[in-house]
Amino acid sequence: MRRTRTDWLTAGLTLLRDEGEHTLTIERLCRAVGLSKGSFYHHFQHVEAYRAALLSCWEETQTDAPIQQSEGAADPLQALRAAIGPLDHPLELAVRAWAVRDGQVRAALNRVDARRTEHLRQVHVRLGDAHAGELAELEYATFLGLQTLGWTDRADLARLHARALTGLASAD
Numbered sequence: 001m002r003r004t005r006t007d008w009l010t011a012g013l014t015l016l017r018d019e020g021e022h023t024l025t026i027e028r029l030c031r032a033v034g035l036s037k038g039s040f041y042h043h044f045q046h047v048e049a050y051r052a053a054l055l056s057c058w059e060e061t062q063t064d065a066p067i068q069q070s071e072g073a074a075d076p077l078q079a080l081r082a083a084i085g086p087l088d089h090p091l092e093l094a095v096r097a098w099a100v101r102d103g104q105v106r107a108a109l110n111r112v113d114a115r116r117t118e119h120l121r122q123v124h125v126r127l128g129d130a131h132a133g134e135l136a137e138l139e140y141a142t143f144l145g146l147q148t149l150g151w152t153d154r155a156d157l158a159r160l161h162a163r164a165l166t167g168l169a170s171a172d
Contacts, residue, residue, distance in 0.1 A: 003033055005043045009057040012050070017091040021098040021105075024051065055108040058095060062087055063112045067119050079123050083116065089147055116140060 011032040015023040026040055026047060033039070044050040070082035099106040117140045124132035124139075 003035055003039060005053070006057075007033055008040065008043055008050070009054055012054045013058060013061075013088075013091060016054070016094045016098070017088060020094060021102070024054070051104070055105060058091070059108060059112055062092065063115055067115070070119070070123075079126075083119055083123075084143055092147060113140070 008029065011029055012024055015028060015032055024047075026037055029050075030037055030040060040050070044053065066083050066086050069086070070079040073079035073082050095105065095109060099109040117136050120136035120139050121132050124135045129135050
């Protein structure tokens with residue numbers, strides 16, 4: 001069976017999400033994909049190149065794509081929800097845990113956090129909020145806290161965010 005580079009990255013993101021970064025070995029990836037080390041090396045020069053590609057893939061799927069999707073929303077509050085709603089929250093938590101132990105991952109996570117916060121700031125500017133930067137930081141910090149508490153599967157998460165944002169924005 002012929003596999004693509006994307007297949008290897010998808011397998012790695014799944015392993016990371018479900019079992020942690022310690023499973024991102026060539027042997028474990030080969031078992032997950034069902035191919036040999038030669039196939040791995042056909043797509044990636046070494047494990048470090050694979051991990052860099054994996055972080056890039058995570059950034060694309062978990063940040064770039066949701067931000068692009070949310071930019072098309074006519075309602076700024078809908079844009080906020082669209083930017084964080086489709087995230088794979090267990091994967092996000094796994095990346096955050098990995099970042100505690102790995103500087104390359106921490107740099108990628110810092111870049112993602114800054115991009116997401118800036119996107120939220122821009123949405124708050126569109127809403128006309130006088131304190132757009134502070135609201136964006138508070139919104140993102142609240143989101144991260146709720147994510148850590150495991151509230152990501154609750155149906156009322158978006159409603160809670162909308163209420164908090166509306167209340168904070170009108171407090172000016």
